[in-house]
Amino acid sequence: MHDTGLVAAPGRFRRLPGAVRHHQGQGDPWPARVVMTLTEDALRVATPDGDTVGSWPRTDVEVQVVGHGPPVSFVVQLPDAAHLLSAAADDATRALLASFE
Numbered sequence: 181m182h183d184t185g186l187v188a189a190p191g192r193f194r195r196l197p198g199a200v201r202h203h204q205g206q207g208d209p210w211p212a213r214v215v216m217t218l219t220e221d222a223l224r225v226a227t228p229d230g231d232t233v234g235s236w237p238r239t240d241v242e243v244q245v246v247g248h249g250p251p252v253s254f255v256v257q258l259p260d261a262a263h264l265l266s267a268a269a270d271d272a273t274r275a276l277l278a279s280f281e
Contacts, residue, residue: 207261214265216256218279223256234258243280252277 210225210233217224223241225233240259247253250269254277255262267273 207258207263210263216276218276241280243277245277 211227213228214233215226215228217226218238220238222235222238224235227233236258242257243254244257245252245254246264247266248269249266251266252269252273253264253266255264267276
């Protein structure tokens with residue numbers, strides 16, 4: 181998943197170097213591209229090379245779709261930060277987002 185820059189961000193978001201839109205500058209910025217893996221217990225975010233960015237209990241993660249795209253834009257709210265991400269409007273993205281409904 182990555183921020184393509186094609187979707188305008190709501191006012192509370194700002195553009196950061198690294199091509200990740202990030203809520204109010206809270207928390208550490210993520211790399212431009214990340215891989216999200218959702219299990220029954222946790223959300224894991226890693227780089228495409230497999231380096232872990234972070235892992236959070238699923239119960240501590242909220243996701244809100246803010247643009248149906250394409251690309252699909254959504255906010256991942258974590259206990260210590262929020263990230264605005266964009267991803268392809270494909271079945272894998274829809275399945276991931278549906279898991280949080």
